[in-house]
Amino acid sequence: MTFFSHLKKAAIATAFVLGATAVHADEQYFPLQSYRVGPYAAGGTGFFGGFIDYLNLINIRDGGVNGVKLTWSEGETQYEVEKGVEVYERLKSNPGIAAWNPLSVGIAYAMIDRITDDKVPLITINHGRTDTTDGRVFPYVFPLLLNPYSETSGIVNYIASKEGGLDKLKGKKIVVLYHGSPYGKETIPIYELLSQKYGFELSQIEVPHPGNEQQAQWLTIRREHPDYVVLRGWGVMNPVALKTAQKTGFPADHIVGNVWSNSEEDVIPAGDAAKGYTAITTQASGEQYPVVQEIVKTVYGAGKGNLEEKSRIGSVYHNLGIVNGILNVEAVRIAQTKFGNRTLTGDEVRWGFEHLKLDPARVEALGAKDLFHSINVSWDNHEGDGYVTFQQWDGKKWNVVSDWIAPDWKLLRPIIEKSSEAYAKEKGIKIRTAEDAEAVVSN
Amino acid sequence: MSYYDFLFVIEVLVGGLLSGVMYSLVAIGFVLIYKTSGVLNFAQGSMVLFAALTFVSLVERGIPFALSLLITLAVMVALGFTIERTVLRPLVNRSPMTLFMATLGLSYIIEGAAQLVWGTQVHGLDLGIDDTPFEVGGILISSFDLLAAGIAAAMVAGLSAFFYWTRIGLAFRAVADDQFAALAVGLRLPRIWGTVWTAAGFVALVAGLLWGARLGVQFSLSLIVLKALPVLVLGGFDSILGAIVGGLIIGASEKLAEVYLGPFVGGGIEGWFAYALALVVLLVRPSGLFGQKTVERV
Numbered sequence: 001m002t003f004f005s006h007l008k009k010a011a012i013a014t015a016f017v018l019g020a021t022a023v024h025a026d027e028q029y030f031p032l033q034s035y036r037v038g039p040y041a042a043g044g045t046g047f048f049g050g051f052i053d054y055l056n057l058i059n060i061r062d063g064g065v066n067g068v069k070l071t072w073s074e075g076e077t078q079y080e081v082e083k084g085v086e087v088y089e090r091l092k093s094n095p096g097i098a099a100w101n102p103l104s105v106g107i108a109y110a111m112i113d114r115i116t117d118d119k120v121p122l123i124t125i126n127h128g129r130t131d132t133t134d135g136r137v138f139p140y141v142f143p144l145l146l147n148p149y150s151e152t153s154g155i156v157n158y159i160a161s162k163e164g165g166l167d168k169l170k171g172k173k174i175v176v177l178y179h180g181s182p183y184g185k186e187t188i189p190i191y192e193l194l195s196q197k198y199g200f201e202l203s204q205i206e207v208p209h210p211g212n213e214q215q216a217q218w219l220t221i222r223r224e225h226p227d228y229v230v231l232r233g234w235g236v237m238n239p240v241a242l243k244t245a246q247k248t249g250f251p252a253d254h255i256v257g258n259v260w261s262n263s264e265e266d267v268i269p270a271g272d273a274a275k276g277y278t279a280i281t282t283q284a285s286g287e288q289y290p291v292v293q294e295i296v297k298t299v300y301g302a303g304k305g306n307l308e309e310k311s312r313i314g315s316v317y318h319n320l321g322i323v324n325g326i327l328n329v330e331a332v333r334i335a336q337t338k339f340g341n342r343t344l345t346g347d348e349v350r351w352g353f354e355h356l357k358l359d360p361a362r363v364e365a366l367g368a369k370d371l372f373h374s375i376n377v378s379w380d381n382h383e384g385d386g387y388v389t390f391q392q393w394d395g396k397k398w399n400v401v402s403d404w405i406a407p408d409w410k411l412l413r414p415i416i417e418k419s420s421e422a423y424a425k426e427k428g429i430k431i432r433t434a435e436d437a438e439a440v441v442s443n
Numbered sequence: 444m445s446y447y448d449f450l451f452v453i454e455v456l457v458g459g460l461l462s463g464v465m466y467s468l469v470a471i472g473f474v475l476i477y478k479t480s481g482v483l484n485f486a487q488g489s490m491v492l493f494a495a496l497t498f499v500s501l502v503e504r505g506i507p508f509a510l511s512l513l514i515t516l517a518v519m520v521a522l523g524f525t526i527e528r529t530v531l532r533p534l535v536n537r538s539p540m541t542l543f544m545a546t547l548g549l550s551y552i553i554e555g556a557a558q559l560v561w562g563t564q565v566h567g568l569d570l571g572i573d574d575t576p577f578e579v580g581g582i583l584i585s586s587f588d589l590l591a592a593g594i595a596a597a598m599v600a601g602l603s604a605f606f607y608w609t610r611i612g613l614a615f616r617a618v619a620d621d622q623f624a625a626l627a628v629g630l631r632l633p634r635i636w637g638t639v640w641t642a643a644g645f646v647a648l649v650a651g652l653l654w655g656a657r658l659g660v661q662f663s664l665s666l667i668v669l670k671a672l673p674v675l676v677l678g679g680f681d682s683i684l685g686a687i688v689g690g691l692i693i694g695a696s697e698k699l700a701e702v703y704l705g706p707f708v709g710g711g712i713e714g715w716f717a718y719a720l721a722l723v724v725l726l727v728r729p730s731g732l733f734g735q736k737t738v739e740r741v
Contacts, residue, residue: 037555039662041563180711206705208714210666212658215458216701216713222583223451236663239565243657247576247585269659271567273574309564 028065028332028343030055030072031091033102038078039235042265043317047103048074049306050321051328054291056299056306058329065332066341071096081106085114092118096343098332099123099353101324105183108141115140119441120346121331121353125324126151126259126282130186133383134420135354136432140346142353144327145282145375145386146407149416151259152190153407154388155280156198159228159256161402170199175221177241178232180208183260187232190415197411211237218248231257231279238266239274246273253278256390263316267393278392278401283323283372285391285398287314291322291367316398323372330366331356339442347441354379354437373404379437385409454582455702456695461588463694464595468653469671470678470686471599472646478619478681479639481539482531485546488668489553490644494519495651495660496557499566512648519644522553527640532633554665565661570652591653598649599687602642606683611638619681673721679734688732693717 032051035044055070064070073094075087084107088100092114099121102108108124112132115122116139124132125144132141146154159174160166176191178184188204195202203224205217211233218241221229229250231241238261245255257266257279264285267274287296292314299305300313312318335344335352344352356377358366363374373387388405391398424431444452469491476484497518501511530545574587606612617625618635626632651660654667670693678689697720701713730736 036563037558039666041558041662042565045563180714206709206711208711210663212663212666213462213670213713215462216455216698216705219451219455219458219698220702236658236661236666239659240657243574246574247583247587249576249583265565265661268567269565269661271569308562312564 026064026067026341026343027069027071027096028098028349029094029096030070030098030328031088031094031100032072032074033077033084033087033091033100033104033107034074035077035079035104036074037076038080040079043263044079044103045307046263046265046312046315046317047321047324049312050318050323051101051325052306052321053295053299053318054322054325054329056304057291057295058325060298060302060304061294065329066336068332068336068341068343070329077102077104077107079104079106081110085110088114092120097346098344098349099328099346101125101328103127112138112141115346118346119350121350123324123328123353125320125327127183131416131420131423133381133416135378135380135382135437137420137424137429138382139432139437140350142377142382142384144353144356144377144382144384145323145372146259146388147383147416148186149190149412150383150386150407150409151280151388152187152194153409153412154405155230155256155258156191156194157405157407158280158388158390158402160198161405166198171201172228173201173203173224173226174228174230175224175226176202176204176230176232177214177217177221178204178206179211179234179237180206181234183234184232190412191230193415207233207237207241209237210235212240214240214244215247218244218250221245221250222248227254229255231255231261233257233261233266236269239269242267242270242273242277252276253392256280262391262398264312264398265317272395274393275395276392278390279398280388281316281391281398282386282388283316283319284370284389284400285314285316285319289319289368289371291326291371292319294367295322319371323368326366326368327356327358327375330358339440345440345442351437351440353377353382356384379432379434450581452699455698457582457584458588459695459698460691461585461592461694462698463674463690463692464592464687465588465654465657465690466667466670466674466694467687467690468591468595468598468646468650469667470674470690471595471602471683472643472650473671473675474681474683474686475602475639475643475646478683479615480531480618480636481622482542482546483539483680484643485543485668486526486550486553487643487647487671488665489550489557490519490522490647491651491654491667492660492662492665493522493553493557493651494644494648495568495655495664496561496566498648498652499568499655499660500561503566515648516645519648520641523640523642523644524637527633527637531636531640550665554662558662563662565659566655568652568655568660570656572656587656591657594649594653595687598646599683602683611635615639670717673717675731676721677724677731679731681735682731682733685731685733693720696720 034048077084097120101123108128122141126146128143130147130149132138133147160169253276262279262281331352334355335348339348358375360374375384377384390402392401472487498515572587576583614630674689674693678685697713697717700716705712
């Protein structure tokens with residue numbers, strides 16, 4: 001059964017690839033560096049499934065964006081950087097590229113110089129380099145909704161809310177258990193900064209990749225008796241952390257996961273050890289949101305749903321893909337208001353992203369009320385001040401347990417600018433102005 | 444050192460030893476194949492993944508636990524025989540490097556086939572073993588790890604008995620000592636190799652179930668070979684006892700190193716510490732602590 005459905009998927013993907021080579025006028029194309037096999041396939045199939053489901057919804061329901069049909073094709077990367085770059089080289093010659101969405105820190109890093117030369121946006125929703133938030137230095141990179149520093153601030157604010165306020169953090173002890181990779185280490189300085197600012201005791205412990213053995217780290221945690229453990233994991237490291245926490249007697253409801261430790265794939269393998277575990281997210285999970293319901297009815301009803309297992313509709317990665325689809329499509333729609341209802345250039349879509357402002361009312365109109373909060377991207381703020389919420393795993397599903405929480409953007413902005421300006425100096429990049437951002441390449 | 448610190452050292456040590464037994468479980472699969480055919484089967488990790496994924500997928504489809512276990516065992520036996528017949532037999536008498544590369548390729552094929560057949564989703568595996576820790580003299584011990592250690596010990600005892608007290612075990616040892624001499628006295632090598640691959644499939648199933656219950660059944664399960672390699676280097680590639688002792692040494696030393704040396708060098712050292720230790724042993728005893736020394740007439 002699974003084998004044949006894979007064959008069907010491969011045939012459909014091939015058809016899309018063939019179709020994509022002949023993009024006509026009034027079509028906007030999304031090249032997808034997806035990963036449907038390999039160690040991270042569970043996340044890849046969910047995210048790209050959600051993204052494609054939303055693009056399909058727009059095509060089926062609305063006939064595209066103001067008549068401009070959305071097209072896409074996939075190239076398999078297995079989450080490997082060299083394959084991601086290879087897929088980029090293969091697909092970049094297709095006309096009408098709107099934006100790249102690799103969902104991989106490594107692939108995104110490798111593409112920054114290339115897409116800057118091409119003048120096409122690179123979307124790194126919820127991940128990527130923190131300093132790419134500064135659009136003055138990184139005009140084409142968009143870490144939409146949440147960069148790692150905002151995530152850190154959001155987690156600390158959440159812990160503070162549980163303790164009764166930021167002033168109550170003083171004297172508390174927090175351990176950050178992080179993946180031994182550049183991704184895992186990215187937030188080390190910001191946790192130190194927040195520890196000094198709010199007076200909590202901090203210990204940061206590394207877990208070597210892939211993280212399938214954590215006995216030593218959790219025994220150390222047990223010895224330190226922290227009030228909370230922040231899990232900044234990835235892949236197999238997450239369920240192993242939860243299981244080893246149970247083995248060493250640390251309560252799951254005092255572990256707070258980061259945005260890459262927040263999916264069903266992170267908790268299901270941990271079984272009962274994950275009950276009570278809480279994690280940050282920018283988009284709630286579940287099928288109850290109108291846009292997800294529409295996808296079920298319109299896309300899956302027409303037999304065009306991308307997920308093989310319908311039980312995964314509304315999962316964390318699937319909903320992230322849907323939200324990513326909303327942000328991409330709305331950026332195109334906004335750009336069309338300035339440049340016309342036609343196939344846009346990458347630089348025109350960049351302009352659209354830099355004016356991507358979706359307030360809660362607009363989010364509700366899009367059928368995504370409570371799925372995500374809002375976004376407010378500008379030419380110099382490419383993250384867009386995304387709000388976060390927290391979900392707790394009850395053994396079967398995630399339940400939202402907090403309001404929408406705002407990270408401390410004002411505190412973080414000077415640190416981000418310091419880093420991006422150092423990058424600009426090192427690379428000899430001229431810092432953009434608002435006027436520069438309005439200059440758009442239209443052909 | 445306070446009493447509390449002393450207890451903590453013991454706790455880290457015990458935790459490391461129990462983890463080491465889990466490494467040994469994977470290493471034994473390597474040893475079985477290497478001992479009788481001289482092939483370093485890099486596909487052992489993929490076999491572990493395939494076994495666990497097959498088992499959990501059957502259980503999730505409503506097939507009873509025991510029947511799923513039997514079906515998975517049958518699948519692993521069939522896989523072992525197929526590998527022997529289609530990959531290794533045609534490559535007989537080729538260089539060890541050729542055989543190693545063949546198993547490396549095989550590893551990717553099995554991983555790909557596992558995802559093709561059973562899908563890419565991750566699964567939880569509940570063997571019904573309680574994993575809440577219990578305390579002995581102030582030291583927390585994982586009941587799951589303790590049971591896993593018992594299963595590993597039983598498997599080693601069973602394999603040792605099989606090797607020493609059965610006719611086929613005697614044939615295994617003869618082949619391990621000298622393949623040409625074994626052929627000369629009429630032993631049928633293909634049948635023995637087929638049986639060994641079957642045994643390796645069985646070991647993969649046991650390791651897959653225990654590791655799967657520990658990590659969850661997901662693609663990364665095949666990465667546990669990275670934990671077995673230093674065990675093999677340290678204990679010797681052709682010694683079951685070496686796999687056990689090597690596992691215990693690696694498990695205990697990497698945990699102690701992580702806790703007591705890690706803070707001085709930034710932490711996260713257990714990944715490479717095991718390899719550093721294995722390298723030191725390799726320099727002193729190239730065949731490992733329990734490996735057979737190769738004597739060549741020149």
